[in-house]
Amino acid sequence: MAANNSPDKGTRNLVIGMVVFIVLIGVIFSFISNKSSTSAAIPASVSESDGYGIVTNPEVKPQVDIYIDYQCPICKDFEIINGGYIAELVAAKKIKMVVHPMTFIGVESILAANAAACAADEGKFLDMNLALFQNQPASEGSGLWTGDYMKRLGNSIGIKSEKYDKCVTDGDYVNWSRNVAQASADANVNGTPTVMVNGKELYRKKTNNDPKDEYMDPVQFRAVLAAAGVK
């Protein structure tokens, strides 16, 4: 037995060593690839002090922070229910809107966030935001959203610019999307949609029968904004 024992022990220790090594590399890679970077290119309408969100009407109060992932179906529901009203308020300069496109659902969320930022540089963020939700694939990570798709979507809302196409193709704002993710994490955003009015999160229903639901009941949503001074 003794003769057999030592090579076996060697194999065992080698396996343990390899597993630990691979996993350490993996951990380090996870940290590095998701670190936010102060040198990341950011769109002109993005404010670092507002958590790297895309800002519309920077001088206005109250501030409405909207954390979404363009692949998130409930975010689409929120957009359908309250998006029209929000767009009205933004157009009338009654709120400062800060949209934080998070990217935790996957690669296509990064493509979408990048395209939204590219569109923001063309002054078309609101249209692109709506177009992304309107064209949200039926399932997450479907493979439908590609760089070419984002170019066509931009063209369809009237962006005719080589700069936009290049921005989408080159992924100019991919690094920025990590900054958004990091800042959203620091703001303790643990699900989407998360909406804050002047920094206070809307009430999310606690049970199915909870009558209070400031996200999906448009009357309650409007009441929150009214209480924050929107006339």
Next chain:
Amino acid sequence: MPSKSELIEKFFKLQPWLTLLSRLILGGVLLVAGGLKVGNPQKSAMSVRAYEVLPIDIANFFGYVLPWFEVAVGLLLLAGAAVKICAVMGGATMFIFIIAISQAWARGLSIDCGCFGGGGAIDPSETKYLSEIIRDIAFLALAVFLYRFPKGRFGLDK
């Protein structure tokens, strides 16, 4: 009706195979659970934050490290290397999950456990705390068994 000593003898004959089976189940589950999460540390960090137990920075840290930790323990259990230590680590992980899910349930949070790559705040109708807890208790039991009987078939440990 076989006598008690016969039963014990039977158990010790079976035990190496039971150890192998436990290793394959617990190791496989950990490997899959970790593997589904390693590609998306953002989401993993979010699901740890959603338990609302740890400060944000520490929750993010665990979110990044936990999937890889699960992969490591899973691989070692499958290979049958350092089984006793892995049983302690796997069991401790399950124990922490059970506590974390229970407190989320008791506090009325609506979250997905994030065990297999989901996670974060979800609709109240989609929570399934009880089945998640029962499942983790079963895995904890396997870990306890492996701690008591770490030596089995086809393992690298000698």
